[in-house]
Amino acid sequence: xxxxxxxxxLISGLxxxxxxxxxxxxxxxxxxxxxxxxxxxxxxxxxxxxxxGVLYVQVDWPFGDPWQFLVCLALAxxxxxxxxxxxxxxxxxxxxxxxxxxxxxxxxxxxxxxxxEQDWTGGALGLGGLRFPFDLDSVKSExxxxxxxxxxxxxxxxxxxxxxxxxxxxxSLIALGANEPLARSLGKPTFRSKIWLFxxxxxxMGFIGAFYGIMVxxxxxxxxxxxxxxxxxxxxxxxxxxxxxxxVVGVLxxxxxxxxxxxxxxxxxxxxxxxxxxxxxxxxxxATLIVVLLFRPLGILGDMRRDKLMRKLHGE
Amino acid sequence: xxxxxxxxxxxGRPRIRIQGAAKSFSGRVVVDVDDxxxxxxxxxxxxxxxxAGKTTLMRMIMHSTAxxxxxxxxxxxxxxEVVLSSLPAHELAHQGVVKSNQVIMDFDKxxxxxxxxxxxxxxxxEQPYRLFSERATFERHQEEIRHYLDFFGFSDPxxxxxxxxxxxxxxxxxxxxxxxxxxxxxxxxAGLPDDLTEKVMxxxxxxxxxxxxxxxxxxxxxxxxxxxxxxxFMAEGSVVLRGDPQSxxxxxxxxxxxxxxxxV
Numbered sequence: 001x002x003x004x005x006x007x008x009x010l011i012s013g014l015x016x017x018x019x020x021x022x023x024x025x026x027x028x029x030x031x032x033x034x035x036x037x038x039x040x041x042x043x044x045x046x047x048x049x050x051x052x053g054v055l056y057v058q059v060d061w062p063f064g065d066p067w068q069f070l071v072c073l074a075l076a077x078x079x080x081x082x083x084x085x086x087x088x089x090x091x092x093x094x095x096x097x098x099x100x101x102x103x104x105x106x107x108x109x110x111x112x113x114x115x116x117e118q119d120w121t122g123g124a125l126g127l128g129g130l131r132f133p134f135d136l137d138s139v140k141s142e143x144x145x146x147x148x149x150x151x152x153x154x155x156x157x158x159x160x161x162x163x164x165x166x167x168x169x170x171x172s173l174i175a176l177g178a179n180e181p182l183a184r185s186l187g188k189p190t191f192r193s194k195i196w197l198f199x200x201x202x203x204x205m206g207f208i209g210a211f212y213g214i215m216v217x218x219x220x221x222x223x224x225x226x227x228x229x230x231x232x233x234x235x236x237x238x239x240x241x242x243x244x245x246x247x248v249v250g251v252l253x254x255x256x257x258x259x260x261x262x263x264x265x266x267x268x269x270x271x272x273x274x275x276x277x278x279x280x281x282x283x284x285x286x287a288t289l290i291v292v293l294l295f296r297p298l299g300i301l302g303d304m305r306r307d308k309l310m311r312k313l314h315g316e
Numbered sequence: 317x318x319x320x321x322x323x324x325x326x327x328g329r330p331r332i333r334i335q336g337a338a339k340s341f342s343g344r345v346v347v348d349v350d351d352x353x354x355x356x357x358x359x360x361x362x363x364x365x366x367x368a369g370k371t372t373l374m375r376m377i378m379h380s381t382a383x384x385x386x387x388x389x390x391x392x393x394x395x396x397e398v399v400l401s402s403l404p405a406h407e408l409a410h411q412g413v414v415k416s417n418q419v420i421m422d423f424d425k426x427x428x429x430x431x432x433x434x435x436x437x438x439x440x441x442e443q444p445y446r447l448f449s450e451r452a453t454f455e456r457h458q459e460e461i462r463h464y465l466d467f468f469g470f471s472d473p474x475x476x477x478x479x480x481x482x483x484x485x486x487x488x489x490x491x492x493x494x495x496x497x498x499x500x501x502x503x504x505x506a507g508l509p510d511d512l513t514e515k516v517m518x519x520x521x522x523x524x525x526x527x528x529x530x531x532x533x534x535x536x537x538x539x540x541x542x543x544x545x546x547x548x549f550m551a552e553g554s555v556v557l558r559g560d561p562q563s564x565x566x567x568x569x570x571x572x573x574x575x576x577x578x579x580v
Contacts, residue, residue: 163447168433171426172442175434178423185378185417186435186490187409188442200444242425306427307475314429314454314474 006144013260015147015215020255022154022208023232024239024247025161026201031233032241032304033170034197035177037096040087040103041205041229043110044080048206049213049223050110050127052076054120057129069133073210080206081199088198092191111224127219143215150211157204162244165304166313173197174306227282231255234285238292240299249300254285330393330412330497330529331355332377332400337386338553339372346372348553349386355498355529357545359520361561362533364550370533371418373550374500378415379405393497393527412497416504418533420483428473428486432461435490457493464489468515480507488516492523499523501532505539517543541565 023041030036055072083106091102114121121127132142164170175183176190184190213219231254232247239250258281262268268277292299332354339347347369354360362370375381377388377400388401390411398411408414423431436457441449465473468485477483488504501520505513513536520543524530534540540547540561547564549557557567564570 160447164444167447167450168437168441168453169444169446171430171434171437174425174430175423178425179421181380182417182421182423183434184406185380185409185415186494187406187439188434189404189406189439191404196444304425306425306430310427310429311474313450314458 006140007264008140008143009264010260011140011143011147013264015143015150015212016259017251017256018147018151018154019208019212020228020231020235021248021251022150022157023205023228024236024251025154025157026204026208027232027236028161028241028244028247029164029173029197030201031236032243032246033164033173033177034194036091036194036198037099038103038198038201039100039229039233040105040107041232042224042226043087043103043107044084044202044205045209045212045228046107046110046114046224047083047202048076048080048209050114050121050209050219051079051206052210053127053130053213053219057127058120065131065133069214073207076210077203077207080209081203083206084202085195085199087202088195092194092198107224107226107229111221114224115221122219124221126221128217130214130217130219132214146211146215150208150215153208153211158244158248165244165309174304227278230282230285230289234289234292236299238288238299240301240303242298242304243301246299246301253300254288258284328393329355329358329527331391332413332498332529332531333389333391334373334377335387335389337373337376337388338384339369339376339381340384345553347376349373349555352548352555354531354548355391358524358528359530359532359544359546361540361544361547362531362550363537363540363547363564368550369553370550371502374415374502374531374533377413377500378408379403390498409494412495413500414491414494414496414498415500416487416491416502418502418506420480421487422477422483424476427475428465428470428477428482429461431477431486432464432489432493433457435493436461460493464492467519468512481509481512484508485512485516488519492519496523496528499528499530501530501534503534504532505534505536513539 023045027038027041030038052072055075056068061068061071087103087106091099094102115123117123118125132146134142134145136142136145164173172183172188172193175188176193180190216223231251235251235254236247237250238254239248240246263273263277334349334352334354337347337349338345362373364370372381376383383401386401387399390398390400390413392398400408400411400413403411423434426434433453437453440446441453468489470482470485477486484504484507488501491499505516508516517539520530520532532540532544544561547559547561548555549564549567549570557564557569
């Protein structure tokens with residue numbers, strides 16, 4: 001098959017879109033259903049990415065890939081999940097402001113630790129030595145296969161989220177987000193539910209972070225900036241934070257449009273790519289968030305339609 | 317502090333004992349109960365003027381309002397005692413202690429069916445790894461839910477509760493689906509038309525006949541006089557009088573402080 005049209009730029013753009021969709025879907029469970037505004041997405045993502053990188057590169061494993069990959073991935077996911085459990089425990093009873101500050105603070109702490117623990121993370125110099133857990137004839141083929149594997153993982157996350165909406169678990173999350181004291185009076189352990197939701201979503205974010213690290217193969221501190229949180233948050237809010245497909249639609253219209261259409265197909269000056277485009281991207285995303293919140297706070301797809309869903313599931 | 321009335325303990329009925337419980341807001345004592353047992357009779361009423369502390373006392377039982385001091389104990393039908401005030405709030409429903417709300421409370425994103433399934437569903441079905449249990453949950457509880465939906469005549473159960481009355485009824489049905497052993501109802505018929513008030517009273521009587529203890533706070537005194545076996549009169553944060561509806565109705569203090577001369 002002729003893959004000449006598929007250049008490294010396009011693969012990288014598509015990979016970015018897939019990763020941010022995955023994060024937006026996990027954020028949807030927290031923000032869209034349980035109304036927990038997690039502004040520290042990059043922190044959990046970063047824990048997964050750096051935990052994987054450090055374990056893979058710095059530890060002398062007695063076995064090679066694919067076992068080395070699988071063990072490191074499992075441990076990195078676990079690390080992000082434990083981080084989510086702890087952060088969730090701290091923020092579970094806080095109001096919106098407290099959650100915002102707590103999660104942002106966590107993301108900042110992760111960036112600081114990655115900067116200062118140079119022996120492990122490489123600090124500002126970065127951490128190299130990561131590689132794909134398989135060997136193919138060219139880097140392009142390896143990146144393409146990794147993109148497809150990551151897309152399959154995100155599709156699985158989408159399926160899980162879709163099922164959550166159709167399950168008693170999803171209903172309990174919506175109740176928790178809509179009226180926590182009332183849910184508690186009905187016997188729902190809301191504190192525990194929030195902590196476990198945070199742990200599971202964070203583990204998922206860490207899992208995706210590890211996949212990202214493998215794709216870029218060189219971990220830099222710039223990966224731990226606010227950009228990834230902003231991209232997931234803007235995409236989700238634009239598409240509709242309460243809808244299953246909200247994150248997908250919103251990320252395609254923001255990251256997809258910017259990272260693929262604008263960066264790959266518009267004839268922009270080459271020197272813009274290093275400085276101007278990344279800054280423009282954040283400006284556009286920030287402005288989009290403001291405009292959406294002002295004029296269509298429920299996003300393009302609007303609010304969830306439980307009445308339609310219940311009729312579909314249970315007739316009448 | 318006015319002296320609270322301590323009734324002799326009945327055998328076999330679920331009861332709630334409130335000892336030394338107090339609550340103040342901004343220095344003003346709203347509830348100060350020395351020793352009070354609720355649930356010695358199948359249906360008890362809690363009446364008193366506005367600001368007497370009735371709703372606050374109920375909220376204290378349910379952990380919606382924190383106690384400044386005191387203990388609240390649930391005495392189960394088998395005689396075992398559970399200190400409610402040391403349990404997490406969500407455990408109260410598991411103990412069978414359930415309360416309807418004075419102010420309308422609802423889950424605005426959930427439909428009527430959703431809301432009732434939420435109340436019915438056991439915790440084991442609400443785990444993140446049980447993503448395929450909706451059908452089983454629906455089939456387990458649909459008959460009971462349909463019974464209440466038909467009885468109260470909800471217009472579009474697959475849709476959202478729209479009117480205040482519908483939301484009030486939904487709150488009561490959610491409580492019923494929790495299969496309470498001790499049910500606290502805070503103004504359950506407020507805002508309901510007469511026919512639905514009658515239906516609510518009918519359900520309460522059935523529930524009490526089945527062994528559930530019911531305590532009602534209600535400003536519609538016709539509901540209290542016709543439904544309750546025993547009435548507690550609260551004033552200034554304490555229960556100052558207790559007795560059968562007739563004796564309370566004719567009591568000089570109650571008439572003077574609350575009912576007015578024309579009511580007797």
